Amino acid sequence: MRKLFVALLIAATATVHAVAAAPCSQFLPNAQFPVLANAKLASRTRLLCYSDFAVLHSGVTHGPLWSAEHLTRAHLDDAKNEVRTNKFFQDPSLPPGEGATLADYKRSGFDRGHMSPAGDRWNDEAMAQSFTLANVVPQDRNNNQHLWAHIESAVRKIAIRYGEAYVVTGPLFAGQSLRTIGANRVFVPTQLFKLVYVPAANEAFAVVVDNQATNRYDVKTVHELESISGIRFTGIPEALKDQRIGGLKGV
Amino acid sequence: MSDFHAFANDVEVLNIGGDALTISNGTTHIEVTGTLQIGKDKRGLTAARALKQAVDNMVAALEREKALPDESKDEPPEATGSVDNPFL
Numbered sequence: 500m501r502k503l504f505v506a507l508l509i510a511a512t513a514t515v516h517a518v519a520a521a522p523c524s525q526f527l528p529n530a531q532f533p534v535l536a537n538a539k540l541a542s543r544t545r546l547l548c549y550s551d552f553a554v555l556h557s558g559v560t561h562g563p564l565w566s567a568e569h570l571t572r573a574h575l576d577d578a579k580n581e582v583r584t585n586k587f588f589q590d591p592s593l594p595p596g597e598g599a600t601l602a603d604y605k606r607s608g609f610d611r612g613h614m615s616p617a618g619d620r621w622n623d624e625a626m627a628q629s630f631t632l633a634n635v636v637p638q639d640r641n642n643n644q645h646l647w648a649h650i651e652s653a654v655r656k657i658a659i660r661y662g663e664a665y666v667v668t669g670p671l672f673a674g675q676s677l678r679t680i681g682a683n684r685v686f687v688p689t690q691l692f693k694l695v696y697v698p699a700a701n702e703a704f705a706v707v708v709d710n711q712a713t714n715r716y717d718v719k720t721v722h723e724l725e726s727i728s729g730i731r732f733t734g735i736p737e738a739l740k741d742q743r744i745g746g747l748k749g750v
Numbered sequence: 751m752s753d754f755h756a757f758a759n760d761v762e763v764l765n766i767g768g769d770a771l772t773i774s775n776g777t778t779h780i781e782v783t784g785t786l787q788i789g790k791d792k793r794g795l796t797a798a799r800a801l802k803q804a805v806d807n808m809v810a811a812l813e814r815e816k817a818l819p820d821e822s823k824d825e826p827p828e829a830t831g832s833v834d835n836p837f838l
Binding site for chain 1: 753754760761762763764765766767768769770772783784793796797800825827828830831832833834835836837838
């Protein structure tokens with residue numbers, strides 16, 4: 500119990516500092532940053548604020564722990580018009596050694612899988628920013644291009660239908676041993692999650708997929724995701740955290 | 751908009767219609783993924799032009815190559831490393 504208390508305290512302190520340093524809480528449900536209930540996740544984390552999404556970056560995994568966005572019908576309509584050439588880039592705001600490099604991904608066999616997707620970005624600046632390696636994880640290529648793309652699209656449709664949605668996307672690291680890519684040893688997630696909160700529908704749920712070529716996705720309750728991820732999503736009303744939805748349309 | 755330099759780098763991604771269609775550049779191959787609906791409207795024209803420019807760029811880059819092989823072999827990916835999970 501004592502250990503847990505210390506863990507929560509450290510996570511809470513880190514969050515408070517993050518809020519003070521960078522005001523991008525508008526992308527999160529009820530403007531509350533996720534809390535790292537598993538204190539081991541908090542090591543070498545930095546909050547990175549972009550113009551329409553926010554990332555908690557880990558210098559341990561060399562990638563995001565979560566990436567948060569607020570989708571609105573109007574913004575998604577603008578996003579559909581986006582036509583531009585983007586470039587993946589190493590985030591200059593990260594100290595050397597903390598972020599992944601382009602070389603880490605080259606010839607890794609993995610896609611640079613966006614957490615907050617490029618397709619949700621509603622202006623040129625935001626879309627360019629979404630290609631930061633701080634917003635991507637090594638993702639199975641087939642998964643990224645098929646199942647995950649369908650999930651992203653289904654979530655966009657929910658946001659369009661209900662006017663808005665808060666979405667938090669991130670990697671999960673399960674098991675004793677993890678795979679890595681590149682000289683920086685970028686952690687390969689075992690699974691990916693996408694948490695969706697739809698205020699107008701009074702609904703919250705999560706989707707979890709294995710980071711491999713698969714057509715299968717699991718619907719989880721928010722409490723279940725909190726338990727698996729070690730991250731507490733304090734901005735989502737407690738009353739919604741045991742809801743279980745049937746599935747996603749079109750996936 | 752047409753700053754896509756076919757086969758010149760591994761970092762460029764041309765997004766058309768958000769990420770409905772993405773063209774990911776690479777020095778050994780280019781990957782085209784997604785499903786793009788091109789409407790008979792201004793949005794459709796913008797998308798069609800972007801697609802055309804990218805494809806024209808690819809064709810020009812390939813035609814500039816003096817000795818194209820019939821089929822190049824993909825290099826196998828590098829082996830992954832492993833690390834003890836520090837979060838347990």
